Amino acid sequence: MQGQNISDIIEEYLKRILADTHQIEIKRSEIAQLFNCVPSQINYVINTRFTIQNGYVVRSKRGGGGYIRIAKVNLISDADVLDDLMTVIGNNISSTQAFQIIQSLFEDNVLTQKEANLILAAIDQQTLAFEDKRVENAVRARILISILNRLKYDD
Amino acid sequence: MQGQNISDIIEEYLKRILADTHQIEIKRSEIAQLFNCVPSQINYVINTRFTIQNGYVVRSKRGGGGYIRIAKVNLISDADVLDDLMTVIGNNISSTQAFQIIQSLFEDNVLTQKEANLILAAIDQQTLAFEDKRVENAVRARILISILNRLKYDD
DNA sequence: AAACTTTTGACTAATGTTGACTATCATTAT
DNA sequence: ATAATGATAGTCAACATTAGTCAAAAGTTT
Structure with missing residues (x-):
């Protein structure tokens, strides 16, 4: 469409x-x-x-x-790729890039649609809503890293 | 109208x-x-x-x-219950209170275990990591409200 | 009159398109 | 071998094309 x-x-x-x-x-x-x-x-x-x-x-x-x-490539099954991803995220990440990552995890069946949507709601630009873009991107990075670690080791 | x-x-x-x-x-x-x-x-x-x-x-x-x-979108049947929860959350919420809310949503089968865990990872104290507790609680509130809003409809 | 809603436009932000210039590699000429 | 040439792809900045924000002005309701 x-x-x-x-x-x-x-x-x-x-x-x-x-x-x-x-x-x-x-x-x-x-x-x-x-x-x-x-x-x-x-x-x-x-x-x-x-x-x-x-x-x-x-x-x-x-x-x-x-x-x-x-x-x-497959994001989770290949440990190196996941590490690359974490490196890309680093200390800050934009809303757009974060969206792409969650989208990829959904496509690789690491996340269900609902799980992906909930995470997207959490890291959304309007949700975080900081004056300073750098702070926003830093918080988003921390959340994303935390979630990726959970997906990697727990579950 | x-x-x-x-x-x-x-x-x-x-x-x-x-x-x-x-x-x-x-x-x-x-x-x-x-x-x-x-x-x-x-x-x-x-x-x-x-x-x-x-x-x-x-x-x-x-x-x-x-x-x-x-x-x-189709609002789920207990959307207004979520609205009530959002009122409780308001502009800020502690880590402990947030945990209880997620916990109860899990018990009510609104969230799966994995969904609950991912959300907890996102709003965790160490994840948000703000110097100022008030900022931390405010951010947590925004994230939680955004997630609850997302839970109001399927897809 | 005060409070609330709607209208407007200047300014900002995000995304997409284009082309001039640069970097790299393979092949050919010296 | 080395240099020159041609064939690729990469970079970057200017420009184009959208949508978003915000606050002042105008209108409406209480």
Whole structure:
């Protein structure tokens, strides 16, 4: 229902393929041409929608025969990935990034829909509501880390 | 419910659509133009007439291809019980009191064990970690109220 | 008159698009 | 080997396109 902009359409295109193949390798310029946009738009899509927070790992190579490879990873079953995620969170994390992480955990069946929604309610921007954005992001990071640790060790 | 002012008319327009479709996605500027008002009036209408108390959930996105999505949700049967709890919580709540509330929600089968544990992890004293106890209790209250509001409807 | 609600617009914030410039790698020429 | 060239992908900042906030002004109700 959503997706009027090119970025959303490209995202959808790539994720549809990834639903089947677990990993894809693209040529940046080809995809750009396919969707009639500049090549750097592909970078934008990848940087905003295929991050580790979203459960994807990207590798690329320049020069002749260059490529961009996107792989879907599992957040919890792979301990290293979870550690990477915690590193990304660090001492502060934005609302958008946090949303992506919870979304990924739901997609990996670590969280039920209801659990995910409750967590999202807790770390929502309007919920935390601090004057200082840095404080807000710091508190969100602490909550998220606390929850991830619970998911990792308890349960 | 007479449509004397523009806000009432816009409200009626949107709710008529929502009577059929359960969810709508609008472009703020389009609706504003349709009713010949400034865009921010749409925000006013949404903030005063499409709240969770009224059974609506709103989500939006800015930038190219941006939108405002309004969904009608089904409030669960004991939604007003949750409202009472929120009144009790007010603007601040201690760790101990919060624990009791979560505990009782678990006993009433509103929350599963895992859901309860995740919430407790989020509002834990060490997680929030504020110097000032008053700030800590205020943040905990906001989180708890947001979660209770989310519990009022399914999905 | 006071209190409350609605209307308006200037300013802010978030997200998306574009292109010039840079970095890296493979191949070919010297 | 080394250098030059061509073929990729990456970065970044300017610009474009939405929606959000806030408070003053205007209108309405008590």
